[in-house]
Amino acid sequence: MSSTSSQIVIGLEVHIQLSTKSKLFCSCSNDSFNVAPNTHVCPLCMGHPGTLPVPNMKAIEYAIKAGLAFNSEIPHETKFDRKNYFYPDLPKGYQISQYDQPCCVGGFIDVPLDDDKKRVRLRRVHLEEDAGKLVHPVGANYSLVDYNRSGTPLIEIVTEPDISSSEEAYLLAQKVQEVCRYISVSDVDMEKGHMRFDMNISLNDGDGNQVTEISEIKNLNSFRSLKKAIEFEAVRHKEAYEKGERLIHETRGWDDDKEASVSQRSKEDAPDYRYFPEPDIPKIVLSSDLVSKIKRTLPEMPEERKARFVEEYGISKKEAGTIIANKYVAEFFENTLSELIEWASTLEGKESKKDDEKKKLAKLASNWLLSELYGLMRPERVKIQEIKITAENFAELIALVYEKKVNSSAAQEILKEMFMTGNDPTHIMNEKGLKQVDDIDELSLVCDTVIQENNEVVESIKEGKESALQFLMGQVMAKTKGSANPQKVMEILKTKIIGG
Ligand SMILES: [Zn+2]
Structure with a gap:
C-alpha cells in the first residue's frame, strides 16, 4: 500500500x-x-x-x-x-x-x-x-x-x-x-x-x-x-x-x-x-x-552576480559562490579587480591577450582573497568591511605577485603586515627588503656560501639524495630573508652541485 x-x-x-x-x-x-x-x-x-x-x-x-x-x-x-x-x-x-x-x-x-x-x-x-x-x-x-x-x-x-x-x-x-x-x-x-x-x-x-x-x-x-x-x-x-x-x-x-x-x-x-x-x-x-x-533601487541580486563573475572573470562557480555570499566581500573583490584591470591596461601587450590576462588576475585575486586574506581574518573574527586593507592596496599586492616582484612567502608576509598596519604593499616590500632577488650573480654568491657551509648535505645530494636540495634552498631563503626567486635558486644549486 x-x-x-x-x-x-x-x-x-x-x-x-x-x-x-x-x-x-x-x-x-x-x-x-x-x-x-x-x-x-x-x-x-x-x-x-x-x-x-x-x-x-x-x-x-x-x-x-x-x-x-x-x-x-x-x-x-x-x-x-x-x-x-x-x-x-x-x-x-x-x-x-x-x-x-x-x-x-x-x-x-x-x-x-x-x-x-x-x-x-x-x-x-x-x-x-x-x-x-x-x-x-x-x-x-x-x-x-x-x-x-x-x-x-x-x-x-x-x-x-x-x-x-x-x-x-x-x-x-x-x-x-x-x-x-x-x-x-x-x-x-x-x-x-x-x-x-x-x-x-x-x-x-x-x-x-x-x-x-x-x-x-x-x-x-x-x-x-x-x-x-x-x-x-x-x-x-x-x-x-x-x-x-x-x-x-x-x-x-x-x-x-x-x-x-x-x-x-x-x-x-x-x-x-x-x-x-x-x-x-x-x-x-x-x-x-x-x-x-x-x-528601481534593487541592486544586482546574488545569483545574477555569481553568473556574471563566472562569465566575466572566468573564476569557478564554487569560488564565485563563496565570494558573492557576502555583499561586502563581493564588493571588495570587484573593486580589487577594477584596479587590476586598469593597471593591466597600462602594461604593454597585444589587445587579444587582455581578456586572458584579466582572467589570470581574477583567478590570482580570488585565490589570495579566499585562502590568504580569509586565513588572516578568520582567527580575528573580523569582517571584510572592518579590515585596514583597501581594495586598492590588495590589488597592488596581487600585481606584485603577478609580476613576480615578490615570491609567494614574501607576499604572505607583506599581506600580514598590511593586515596589521594598513600600509601599502610596495612600501612594506621595500622597507623589509622583500623584493624578489632575480639577479643570477647575487644569488650565485649566496648559493656558494650555503654550499661551503653544508658539506655533508652537498655530498648526500651528489650521491643521489636530491630531496636534500630543499634543505639548501631553505638556507638560501633564510640568508636572503625569503626574497630569493625560488626557481632560480633551485636551478643554480643543481648546476653547481650536480652539474648542468
Ligand atoms: Zn520610542
Missing part, C-alpha cells in the same frame, strides 16, 4: 530586524547594541496610555523592497493589526503586527543545491514590531526588563511547508541573509540577534499523507540551532511514526545546551490572539509609483 520512505515537511518563519534609523512607530534610535538598558525608549515604545503610533515609512519601504527581492506581489493597500497577549516584555499588552493584509503576498526563494535549485514558495512577508527583552540575572530571584528593543521593526518571512531537510532549511536561511544584506534592509548580524527563526515540522508517508501532528519550535537564533532542531525533530517524528503514534500538535522549546526540544504547550493551550485592526493607524495605500520607485 504505502511506500516506506517517509518525508519530513518543514515550514519556516524568518524574523529579520530592519536597519532603519528609528523604531517602527516612534523616533527612538533603532540601534541598541551595547547601549545601557532602557535608554532608547519613550512613552510610546514603553506603552504609556494616550500615545499614538506613527508608522515609519522607511520600514514599510524596506519591507516592500524585501518582498520584491523575494518575488512577492505588493497589494494596493496594507494595514496593521493588534495581536493581543500578555507578557512582561510587551508593555501595551498587544503587539502591532499584520494579519489579513500584509504588505507583501506570495513569492518564492530559490535555494541553491549542489547542481540544482529548490524553489520554496512564500506565503507572505509582513511587518511587525519587536517586544522588549527579559533579563534574568544569575542567582537573582527576580527578572529585569529592557525596553530598548521594544518597537524595533521586523519583517517576518513566512514560507509554505516546502522544505524537506535540515540542509535545505539551512541553505534557505543563508539565502535570506545574503539577499537582505544585498538589498541593504538589514545587516542580519546573527550575534546581534538580527535574525531569528520559528520552525514547524510534521511527517508525510511516501504517498504524501500527513502522518504526525505539527510541532512548532520558536525563537531559534542561529543557523546551527535551526539545523540541530530540525534534525532532532525529524528523528522524533520518524520514531513516533514507526511506533504507530501521531504525536500532538504542540509548541516546543529548543535547549541549545542539551540539543533537545521540550514540550511547552499543546494546541489546546495555544493563546487566542484576538487579532483586530489597529484603530490608531489608518490603512496605508501602496501606490504603483511607490512600488516602482522601490523596484
Whole structure:
C-alpha cells in the first residue's frame, strides 16, 4: 500500500530586524547594541496610555523592497493589526503586527543545491514590531526588563511547508541573509540577534499523507540551532511514526545546551490572539509609483552576480559562490579587480591577450582573497568591511605577485603586515627588503656560501639524495630573508652541485 520512505515537511518563519534609523512607530534610535538598558525608549515604545503610533515609512519601504527581492506581489493597500497577549516584555499588552493584509503576498526563494535549485514558495512577508527583552540575572530571584528593543521593526518571512531537510532549511536561511544584506534592509548580524527563526515540522508517508501532528519550535537564533532542531525533530517524528503514534500538535522549546526540544504547550493551550485592526493607524495605500520607485533601487541580486563573475572573470562557480555570499566581500573583490584591470591596461601587450590576462588576475585575486586574506581574518573574527586593507592596496599586492616582484612567502608576509598596519604593499616590500632577488650573480654568491657551509648535505645530494636540495634552498631563503626567486635558486644549486 504505502511506500516506506517517509518525508519530513518543514515550514519556516524568518524574523529579520530592519536597519532603519528609528523604531517602527516612534523616533527612538533603532540601534541598541551595547547601549545601557532602557535608554532608547519613550512613552510610546514603553506603552504609556494616550500615545499614538506613527508608522515609519522607511520600514514599510524596506519591507516592500524585501518582498520584491523575494518575488512577492505588493497589494494596493496594507494595514496593521493588534495581536493581543500578555507578557512582561510587551508593555501595551498587544503587539502591532499584520494579519489579513500584509504588505507583501506570495513569492518564492530559490535555494541553491549542489547542481540544482529548490524553489520554496512564500506565503507572505509582513511587518511587525519587536517586544522588549527579559533579563534574568544569575542567582537573582527576580527578572529585569529592557525596553530598548521594544518597537524595533521586523519583517517576518513566512514560507509554505516546502522544505524537506535540515540542509535545505539551512541553505534557505543563508539565502535570506545574503539577499537582505544585498538589498541593504538589514545587516542580519546573527550575534546581534538580527535574525531569528520559528520552525514547524510534521511527517508525510511516501504517498504524501500527513502522518504526525505539527510541532512548532520558536525563537531559534542561529543557523546551527535551526539545523540541530530540525534534525532532532525529524528523528522524533520518524520514531513516533514507526511506533504507530501521531504525536500532538504542540509548541516546543529548543535547549541549545542539551540539543533537545521540550514540550511547552499543546494546541489546546495555544493563546487566542484576538487579532483586530489597529484603530490608531489608518490603512496605508501602496501606490504603483511607490512600488516602482522601490523596484528601481534593487541592486544586482546574488545569483545574477555569481553568473556574471563566472562569465566575466572566468573564476569557478564554487569560488564565485563563496565570494558573492557576502555583499561586502563581493564588493571588495570587484573593486580589487577594477584596479587590476586598469593597471593591466597600462602594461604593454597585444589587445587579444587582455581578456586572458584579466582572467589570470581574477583567478590570482580570488585565490589570495579566499585562502590568504580569509586565513588572516578568520582567527580575528573580523569582517571584510572592518579590515585596514583597501581594495586598492590588495590589488597592488596581487600585481606584485603577478609580476613576480615578490615570491609567494614574501607576499604572505607583506599581506600580514598590511593586515596589521594598513600600509601599502610596495612600501612594506621595500622597507623589509622583500623584493624578489632575480639577479643570477647575487644569488650565485649566496648559493656558494650555503654550499661551503653544508658539506655533508652537498655530498648526500651528489650521491643521489636530491630531496636534500630543499634543505639548501631553505638556507638560501633564510640568508636572503625569503626574497630569493625560488626557481632560480633551485636551478643554480643543481648546476653547481650536480652539474648542468
Ligand atoms: Zn520610542
